[in-house]
Amino acid sequence: MTAGLLVFHSAVPNAAGRPGSALETFLPWLGLAVPVLVVAALVRRSVTALVAVLLPAVAWAGLFGGLLLPADGGPHDLMALQHNVSDENPDPTGTARALAGAGPDLIALEELTPSALPAYEAALAPAYPYHAVEGTVGLWSKHPFTDVRRVDIKPRSIGEGWNRGLRCGVRTPRGEIAVYVAHLPSVRMRANGFGSGPRDESARLLGAAVAAEEVDRVILLGDLNGTVDDRGLAPLASRLSAPRRGLALSWPAAVPVARIDQVLTRSATAAEVWTLPATGSDHLPVAARIRLDAS
Structure with a gap:
């Protein structure tokens, strides 16, 4: 569900109450679900759950991971x-x-x-x-x-x-x-x-x-x-x-x-x-x- 919301957030309707815009305003914060899911998987000792956590982790990294990389340090105008x-x-x-x-x-x-x-x-x-x-x-x-x-x-x-x-x-x-x-x-x-x-x-x-x-x-x-x-x-x-x-x-x-x-x-x-x-x-x-x- 977390991965789906990250990747397909535009599919959330924006009709009454504009829930789509509300979700997209705080979209990066869905990444906080990843460590919670990792802990849950470890508590359950479930390899399947750990593998499944890769889905939201990769989705978040694809959307926002680049913002966390160091700046290139090149010249600017x-x-x-x-x-x-x-x-x-x-x-x-x-x-x-x-x-x-x-x-x-x-x-x-x-x-x-x-x-x-x-x-x-x-x-x-x-x-x-x-x-x-x-x-x-x-x-x-x-x-x-x-x-x-x-x-x-x-x-x-x-x-x-x-x-x-x-x-x-x-x-x-x-x-x-x-x-x-x-x-x-x-x-x-x-x-x-x-x-x-x-x-x-x-x-x-x-x-x-x-x-x-x-x-x-x-x-x-x-x-x-x-x-x-x-x-x-x-x-x-x-x-x-x-x-x-x-x-x-x-x-x-x-x-x-x-x-x-x-x-x-x-x-x-x-x-x-x-x-x-x-x-x-x-x-x-x-x-x-x-x-x-x-x-």
């Missing part, structure tokens, strides 16, 4: 950092300094509030002379911008004034790239199931924007409120590539159980992704080393 800083962060200045201290080329932030924004701008300005903010999301860069515009990812059920999408053209030493910053609607666990409808609609809108992007090389940085395995994000995630190395579980910061803060690419490779130490947010910052394909 950019370092990007993604962080939902939390609209209740008690220390925006300290958070900004911690992020800048990691030395990324790009810093994407979500849940920027009008009261905290000046603190982020002041702390990041010395190392990041270029920045753009739309609504509650922003991008800081060491490289100049060529174009900045809002990206409309607002679901129909959400009122006016909700603005969480940003697109910036960035002129790097390797040529121009398009950087998207997004914060998709939150997902709620309710009595009737996994409430992800607005998030899924927002993912479709963002996926359409990425598909229409004329610049070949794209980097998406954002709190997508879902993992790349969640089929609700498929209209977006299927157009981009996920990191090859690193689990980088980012939420909640105290006991991370899922990576919902993403660094996804097109015509580029996120060779490695990892988390930084906790800030004043309920998310951990996620960083990635990125290699750009030849333009």
Whole structure:
């Protein structure tokens, strides 16, 4: 059963309550069943049971084992950092300094509030002379911008004034790239199931924007409120590539159980992704080393 859920998770229906998306959000954690099954097999002294445990073990390794391998250590063109800083962060200045201290080329932030924004701008300005903010999301860069515009990812059920999408053209030493910053609607666990409808609609809108992007090389940085395995994000995630190395579980910061803060690419490779130490947010910052394909 464990192996079947790992391999055929897409067969779990996603109708009422979206159980398929709920399963896929925590899919890597099914691997915890493997040591439990091994212990059960040893207690029963069953060779057959031990052999059977290879099924879920191999299935898990095939899906997630590569993320645990060491990074290749090769050269990279950019370092990007993604962080939902939390609209209740008690220390925006300290958070900004911690992020800048990691030395990324790009810093994407979500849940920027009008009261905290000046603190982020002041702390990041010395190392990041270029920045753009739309609504509650922003991008800081060491490289100049060529174009900045809002990206409309607002679901129909959400009122006016909700603005969480940003697109910036960035002129790097390797040529121009398009950087998207997004914060998709939150997902709620309710009595009737996994409430992800607005998030899924927002993912479709963002996926359409990425598909229409004329610049070949794209980097998406954002709190997508879902993992790349969640089929609700498929209209977006299927157009981009996920990191090859690193689990980088980012939420909640105290006991991370899922990576919902993403660094996804097109015509580029996120060779490695990892988390930084906790800030004043309920998310951990996620960083990635990125290699750009030849333009």
